[in-house]
Amino acid sequence: MTLRRRLYLILDPTAKGDIWERIFETALIAIILVNILAIVVDSVKEIDHQYSALFRQIEVFSIFFYTVEYVARIYSIVENPTYGEPMKGRLKYMVTPMAIIDLLAFLPFYLIFLPLDLRFLRIFRLMALFRVFKIARYLQALTIFKQVLSKRKEQLVLSFLFILFILVIISFMMFYAEREAQPDKFSSIPATMWWGIATITTVGYGDMVPITPLGKFLGGVFAIAGVGLLALPAGILSSGFFEMLHNEPIKEKGSSICPHCGRDIHEGTEHKAE
Known part of the structure; x- marks a missing residue:
C-alpha cells in the first residue's frame, strides 16, 4: 500500500481504515475540543492573564496540526474516485464545504504576518470558531441531520x-x-x-x-x-x-x-x- 493510500484511509472517516484511523480521529476530536475550551476560557481576562502562555502554545500546536492535516488531505484526496484527477480533482475538493472549513481553521493565524490593520485582523479571530465545524465529519448525528434537511x-x-x-x-x-x-x-x-x-x-x-x-x-x-x-x-x-x-x-x-x-x-x- 502506498503512502498516499494510507493517508487517505486514515484521514477519510468514510473509508475503511485500521487502528491508525481511530487513533487519528480520537486525536483530532480531542484537539478540537481543547481548542473550543481554550477559546471559551480565553475570554475570561483573569484566566487569560494567568495562562496566556499556555493558550499560546495550544494555539501554535493546533495551527501546526491543522496545517499538516490540510496538506495531507489535499495530497491524498486523489485516492477518492470522485477527485481522481491530480489537478482538477484536488481543486474540486478544495472548494467543498468541509475543505473550506479545514482551511479557515488555520488560515487566520498566518494573516498576522501580513501588513494589515490590526483592527481588521480582530475579525479573523472569530474564524477560529470554524474549528468547531471540523468535528462535523465525525459525528453521525450531524450526518442524519443533513439527510433530514436534504x-x-x-x-x-x-x-x-x-x-x-x-x-x-x-x-x-x-x-x-x-x-x-x-x-x-x-x-x-x-x-x-x-x-x-x-x-x-x-x-x-x-x-x-x-x-x-x-x-x-x-x-x-x-x-x-x-x-x-x-x-x-x-x-x-x-x-x-x-x-x-x-x-x-x-x-x-x-x-x-x-x-x-x-x-x-x-x-x-x-x-x-x-
Whole structure:
C-alpha cells in the first residue's frame, strides 16, 4: 500500500481504515475540543492573564496540526474516485464545504504576518470558531441531520416563505396602525418587521410595543398565530427525524442503503466493485 493510500484511509472517516484511523480521529476530536475550551476560557481576562502562555502554545500546536492535516488531505484526496484527477480533482475538493472549513481553521493565524490593520485582523479571530465545524465529519448525528434537511428541504423552504409572507403582511398593517402614535419606533415597514420577529418568536424584547387599540388587537392576533407558524418547520423536522430514526427504509430487491451517504447500493454495482 502506498503512502498516499494510507493517508487517505486514515484521514477519510468514510473509508475503511485500521487502528491508525481511530487513533487519528480520537486525536483530532480531542484537539478540537481543547481548542473550543481554550477559546471559551480565553475570554475570561483573569484566566487569560494567568495562562496566556499556555493558550499560546495550544494555539501554535493546533495551527501546526491543522496545517499538516490540510496538506495531507489535499495530497491524498486523489485516492477518492470522485477527485481522481491530480489537478482538477484536488481543486474540486478544495472548494467543498468541509475543505473550506479545514482551511479557515488555520488560515487566520498566518494573516498576522501580513501588513494589515490590526483592527481588521480582530475579525479573523472569530474564524477560529470554524474549528468547531471540523468535528462535523465525525459525528453521525450531524450526518442524519443533513439527510433530514436534504429530504425535507422543499417543505422547509415553503414553510419559511409562508412565515415571511405573514410577517410582511402583519408588519405592513402594524406600521399603518402605529406610525402616527409612535413615529420614532414604527418609522418604517422594515423597522416594524423587527417588532414582528420579536413577536412571532415569542421573545418580546419590549423595545417596540403597540399602544393603539388596533395595534394591540393586531399584536395579540399575531402573537397567537406565531406559535402555530413556528410549529410548521419544527413539525417538518421532527417528522423527518422520526422517519429517519424509527422507520426502516424500504429496500428494493437487490439493493441496500449505504450507511455513509444514504444512497442505494445495488447488487450489480457491488459485483462490479468486486
